[in-house]
Amino acid sequence: MINEVAQWASIVVVAVLLLGVLRQVAASAPPPRRRTESGIPVGKTLPSTVISAIANGSELASSGVVAWVTEGCAGCMRMLADLEAAHTIDSVAGEPLVVVARSPSEAFSRSLRETGFRLVEDSSGDLWGEAGITTTPVAMKVDSTGRVTSKAVTIDVASFASS
Amino acid sequence: MSDWALLGSGALALMICLFGLAGLEKGDLLRTRTARWHPILMASPQTRRWANPLVTVSLLLDIAAVTLLLLNPPSGAAISLSLIALYTLAALATSSRDHTQSCRCFYKVMNTRTRTALVFRNVSLIAFLTLIAATKPSLSIVGSFVAIPLGLLLFLSVRFIDIRAAGSTAVPSVRSQEGASL
Numbered sequence A: 001m002i003n004e005v006a007q008w009a010s011i012v013v014v015a016v017l018l019l020g021v022l023r024q025v026a027a028s029a030p031p032p033r034r035r036t037e038s039g040i041p042v043g044k045t046l047p048s049t050v051i052s053a054i055a056n057g058s059e060l061a062s063s064g065v066v067a068w069v070t071e072g073c074a075g076c077m078r079m080l081a082d083l084e085a086a087h088t089i090d091s092v093a094g095e096p097l098v099v100v101a102r103s104p105s106e107a108f109s110r111s112l113r114e115t116g117f118r119l120v121e122d123s124s125g126d127l128w129g130e131a132g133i134t135t136t137p138v139a140m141k142v143d144s145t146g147r148v149t150s151k152a153v154t155i156d157v158a159s160f161a162s163s
Numbered sequence B: 001m002s003d004w005a006l007l008g009s010g011a012l013a014l015m016i017c018l019f020g021l022a023g024l025e026k027g028d029l030l031r032t033r034t035a036r037w038h039p040i041l042m043a044s045p046q047t048r049r050w051a052n053p054l055v056t057v058s059l060l061l062d063i064a065a066v067t068l069l070l071l072n073p074p075s076g077a078a079i080s081l082s083l084i085a086l087y088t089l090a091a092l093a094t095s096s097r098d099h100t101q102s103c104r105c106f107y108k109v110m111n112t113r114t115r116t117a118l119v120f121r122n123v124s125l126i127a128f129l130t131l132i133a134a135t136k137p138s139l140s141i142v143g144s145f146v147a148i149p150l151g152l153l154l155f156l157s158v159r160f161i162d163i164r165a166a167g168s169t170a171v172p173s174v175r176s177q178e179g180a181s182l
Helices: A002-028 A048-054 A074-085 A106-115 A126-131 A157-162 B003-031 B045-049 B051-071 B073-094 B115-135 B141-167
Strands: A064-070 A095-102 A118-122 A138-142 A148-153
Touching: A002 B141, A048 A095, A048 A118, A048 A126, A064 A074, A064 A157, A074 A106, A074 A157, A095 A106, A095 A126, A095 A157, A106 A118, A106 B045, A118 A126, A138 A157, B003 B051, B003 B073, B003 B115, B003 B141, B045 B051, B051 B073, B073 B115, B115 B141
Parallel strands: A064 A095, A095 A118
Antiparallel strands: A064 A138, A138 A148
16 A cells, blocks of 8 residues: 555656656747747837946947847857857847846856957846846847837847848 | 665666756757857856867766666766766856856756855765765666655755855846947
8 A cells, every 4th residue: 555655656756857857948948039028018118227238328329139148048048159150249130239148147248248249237137127128038129219129039139130 | 675775776867867967958058059158168268169079078978977877887876976076176166156157957957056056966966976886786667766756855955055055145246337339
């Protein structure tokens, strides 16, 4: 009787562990490009603090693409690797590109800078909060006034920028 | 089968699973060409430059460890122990004291964000490997069932220590934002 109960308990534990592993695998897989609720709604303007940060303390000179990334996120790693491999570091599809990294470690910041990305380090997470970013990796197209014209959860920033 | 041999058999099944997951993670890094953005390999410009060869060598060593654990557990335990010691030194050398980034270890199944949890997990794994070397077990179905509570206990302990250690970690200072503009 005890053996039977232990056997069923083991089967339940195996099932839970298997589901856990599958969940991890799914979480590690980069998300396909899809619309997202994360971030300022399309048509709205980014807060002035966010605009100031991505414009390096001044006003936006042109439209551009903002990529929101975190360290260790599989989709972000894929996005950065693809941009690096395609040598589309500071612009994609003719649009200037800025990468906003949330709470980056020293090594992550250095790697982004060494690669040549125009980087905004959001160490406190304030910019993320103000821009309403809750998922990664998010790409956002903004016009020269800071208005969000489109956004998506995607690893393929190049085709997002050219769409 | 004695209690220690049974425990050794469970540890053997657990280590095979963990090294299998580690190999899977490295295979995925190579497939997606993201090795250069792995938290541990970003530690220095040198490791970043040699990220792909380093991951390839590490993957081959993981495969060798799994194969040996299956065919000759004491030899497999010896090579696995050396690998764990090497990975521990590499991870400690590349992480900072306020390290709060995921190490993506074992396909993120046995992940740690703090040095304390990383050391605890790896010392536990070394203890399991020492047990394998001492008891010379073979893989068995009963042992596989022992691996489940063993793995679960390790997973929960690591998570607990990680959360406790992360709670006592100082908040990283705010860095200046420079060099980026649209």
